[in-house]
Amino acid sequence: MDLRFSPEEIAFRDEVRHFFATQIPAAIRNKTIEGRKFEKSDIVTAHKIMYARGWATPNWPKEWGGTGWTPIQQYIFMEELQQSGSPQPLQFNVQMCGPVLIQFASEAQKKRFLPRMASLDDWWCQGFSEPGAGSDLASLKTTAKRDGDTYVVNGQKTWTTLGQYADWIFCLVRTDLAAKKQEGISFLLIDMKTPGITVRPIQTIDGGREVNEVFFDDVRVPVENLVGQENKGWDYAKFLLGNERVGIARVGVSKERIRRIRQLAALERDGDRPIIENPRFAEKLAAVEVELKALEMTQLRVVAAERNRGTGKPDPASSVLKIKGSEIQQATTELLMDIMGPYSIPMADDDMDGSNELPIAPDYAGGIAPAYFNWRKISIYGGTNEIQRNIIAKAVLGL
Numbered sequence: 001m002d003l004r005f006s007p008e009e010i011a012f013r014d015e016v017r018h019f020f021a022t023q024i025p026a027a028i029r030n031k032t033i034e035g036r037k038f039e040k041s042d043i044v045t046a047h048k049i050m051y052a053r054g055w056a057t058p059n060w061p062k063e064w065g066g067t068g069w070t071p072i073q074q075y076i077f078m079e080e081l082q083q084s085g086s087p088q089p090l091q092f093n094v095q096m097c098g099p100v101l102i103q104f105a106s107e108a109q110k111k112r113f114l115p116r117m118a119s120l121d122d123w124w125c126q127g128f129s130e131p132g133a134g135s136d137l138a139s140l141k142t143t144a145k146r147d148g149d150t151y152v153v154n155g156q157k158t159w160t161t162l163g164q165y166a167d168w169i170f171c172l173v174r175t176d177l178a179a180k181k182q183e184g185i186s187f188l189l190i191d192m193k194t195p196g197i198t199v200r201p202i203q204t205i206d207g208g209r210e211v212n213e214v215f216f217d218d219v220r221v222p223v224e225n226l227v228g229q230e231n232k233g234w235d236y237a238k239f240l241l242g243n244e245r246v247g248i249a250r251v252g253v254s255k256e257r258i259r260r261i262r263q264l265a266a267l268e269r270d271g272d273r274p275i276i277e278n279p280r281f282a283e284k285l286a287a288v289e290v291e292l293k294a295l296e297m298t299q300l301r302v303v304a305a306e307r308n309r310g311t312g313k314p315d316p317a318s319s320v321l322k323i324k325g326s327e328i329q330q331a332t333t334e335l336l337m338d339i340m341g342p343y344s345i346p347m348a349d350d351d352m353d354g355s356n357e358l359p360i361a362p363d364y365a366g367g368i369a370p371a372y373f374n375w376r377k378i379s380i381y382g383g384t385n386e387i388q389r390n391i392i393a394k395a396v397l398g399l
Contacts, residue, residue, distance in 0.1 A: 019053065043090060056119075072304070075300065097189075135383070135386070138234065142172070152218055156216070161210055172187060183231060187232075190221050199215075248321070254292050254328050257336075262276065262285075264340070295328060299321055319383075
């Protein structure tokens with residue numbers, strides 16, 4: 001299989017690279033390089049710039065605002081976006097709920113929701129995980145009981161990323177308590193302004209507040225907000241998670257971080273020489289680079305096979321991409337910690353007794369430890385890596 005880009009694809013890559021370098025404000029892109037978090041305004045600004053160019057929903061059909069790009073062009077676009085440091089178009093809208101609606105929703109639902117998803121006039125969040133139902137998502141307990149032309153929803157979701165900003169939430173809810181746990185679940189769209197919804201922030205280990213608990217107390221949702229068929233939500237969830245896992249690979253993010261690692265390792269010193277010249281460090285870095293190249297080749301193969309996939313079915317290879325992508329991203333944060341040592345700790349410039357025995361750390365060191373701790377989560381969300389290995393064993397190896 002020839003995985004080289006054609007001259008036309010290289011020209012497209014150059015066009016996309018120039019767009020991100022010139023159209024997305026540097027003040028936003030530099031936050032990625034500096035290890036700082038995006039504000040809501042950063043995500044909205046970048047999304048709307050891409051939307052104005054017609055590039056916010058590259059994976060959607062043209063009739064709903066897609067670009068008509070080939071899978072290879074979509075891959076190139078995402079890799080250049082990630083390497084540029086720009087925020088991605090809001091994934092809950094573009095990569096998760098949008099494709100589910102395109103595949104399974106009614107025409108009325110598509111016309112109502114998709115245009116505002118694409119433009120980010122509506123901000124969506126994901127209501128899947130619950131206390132006790134994360135890796136075993138089918139054990140969810142949030143119920144939706146039919147009452148005339150509405151569902152009455154009660155329960156709790158957790159780890160709801162950026163839910164504090166959301167206008168809508170797409171939820172898995174249990175609509176048949178007597179059915180097998182995978183067969184009694186439905187996919188419901190809920191307006192976050194509906195009475196009975198409470199959002200409570202969760203502070204993460206790095207001090208951030210990007211995730212939330214969401215509580216539903218007799219929340220009434222119109223039946224017309226049910227996606228597809230009642231009790232078929234598990235099928236739609238598997239489709240969504242397959243798309244999400246491919247995105248978690250983030251080859252472009254890891255490429256950019258490798259460049260940053262090389263840059264900082266040439267600046268910081270190990271005794272009388274740069275850290276990059278330390279044989280043990282160089283060996284660890286080379287091992288990650290080899291894994292990243294293998295992941296890139298795997299993702300290109302998945303992209304090349306995209307047009308042959310059955311509709312509505314997740315590609316089992318998405319589990320491979322999720323496992324290796326998350327492991328590589330965690331490994332790059334470990335290498336950054338190796339480079340900066342104690343200076344990556346926020347209090348390194350002022351030890352506990354106030355003696356200031358260490359020199360003040362450089363500005364670029366401040367976000368390294370928080371990023372290291374925060375990225376421990378990546379092997380858990382989107383389906384834990386252990387669960388992904390079970391999927392591979394069953395779907396690929398036939399075990």
